[in-house]
Amino acid sequence: MPWSDTLGVVGLGRMARALLLPLLDAGLLERSAVRAAVASEASARRLAGELGVQVSTDPAQAWAAPVVLLAVKPQQIEAVAPAAAAALPEALAAAPSGGEPLLISVLAGVTLARLQALFPGRACVRAVPNTPALVRSGLTGLSWGEGVGEDRREEVRQLFAQVGEVLDLPEPQLDPFLALTSSGPAFLALVAESMADGAVAGGLPRPLAMHLAHRTMAGTAALLQGQELHPGQLKDMVTSPAGTTAAGLRQLERAGLRSALIEAVLAAAERSRQLG
Numbered sequence: 001m002p003w004s005d006t007l008g009v010v011g012l013g014r015m016a017r018a019l020l021l022p023l024l025d026a027g028l029l030e031r032s033a034v035r036a037a038v039a040s041e042a043s044a045r046r047l048a049g050e051l052g053v054q055v056s057t058d059p060a061q062a063w064a065a066p067v068v069l070l071a072v073k074p075q076q077i078e079a080v081a082p083a084a085a086a087a088l089p090e091a092l093a094a095a096p097s098g099g100e101p102l103l104i105s106v107l108a109g110v111t112l113a114r115l116q117a118l119f120p121g122r123a124c125v126r127a128v129p130n131t132p133a134l135v136r137s138g139l140t141g142l143s144w145g146e147g148v149g150e151d152r153r154e155e156v157r158q159l160f161a162q163v164g165e166v167l168d169l170p171e172p173q174l175d176p177f178l179a180l181t182s183s184g185p186a187f188l189a190l191v192a193e194s195m196a197d198g199a200v201a202g203g204l205p206r207p208l209a210m211h212l213a214h215r216t217m218a219g220t221a222a223l224l225q226g227q228e229l230h231p232g233q234l235k236d237m238v239t240s241p242a243g244t245t246a247a248g249l250r251q252l253e254r255a256g257l258r259s260a261l262i263e264a265v266l267a268a269a270e271r272s273r274q275l276g
Helices: 014-025 041-051 074-086 088-094 112-118 131-135 150-161 171-181 184-201 206-226 231-238 244-255 257-275
Strands: 007-010 034-037 054-056 067-070 102-105 123-129 138-144 164-168
Touching: 014 034, 014 041, 014 123, 014 131, 014 150, 034 041, 041 054, 067 074, 074 088, 074 112, 102 150, 112 123, 123 150, 123 171, 131 138, 138 150, 138 171, 150 164, 171 184, 171 257, 184 206, 184 257, 206 231, 244 257
Parallel strands: 007 034, 007 067, 034 054, 067 102, 102 123, 138 164
Antiparallel strands: 123 138
16 A cells, blocks of 8 residues: 655665665655655755655754654764754644654664654654665564554555565564674675685686676575575585585684674674664
8 A cells, every 4th residue: 555654764875765766666655755854965966866756955844754764874863863853843743643753763773762762752663674675685674662553563564565574573683683684695795705706716707706606695595495494404405425515614614604604693783782
């Protein structure tokens, strides 16, 4: 169903654009219903031309909307709070009868408690989308603050469903979810780059090595998901006694790859908690 509210967008970076474009392209959100705010006039002009929506350096109209997508950097959150407070009366008037205006935050690590303290009078949602949302293959975890009814929850799920799978999660699970799904693409990109480097060292041209590394990762993910395999099952399917894969796996275990990846996910989760 079409998005029923005017949508304010504070910060219009890559992730916010990735969320907006599928809604606009599918006709689920009218371009005239978007009120976006960015920091510079040059960015405002460029993004207004690219997206066909209203973009301004004045955040007042964005914060006056009954639903606001907050997509600035986590370090900027306190700087944008005064404009939200100033526009709260207008946002309350635009919200559904008897309800609070809705704030959807995609800021890494910023907790619901902090959002509700900085933006009183607004019902808050914490969303953790990941970068594959750019190609509509994303994962988004959602945790709900007080006062978000089921109708509004369904609208928020609809927003993020346009770019991938959506999961409702208890807030304490969002930090490891972020570490796995949002930091994970960087970890996998490093693995892909390293595998391609190895193939180049073995004699393949770099463009071919990069293409093959990407296709190998994509095909492996499709096989794991399509046949609902445990990763260990796939590893055993590929590994024959005294074969090439066994030799490579032995080297990876010697180098501590498994432990390094475990610690990388834990470090990213801890950093998310620190940001909050």
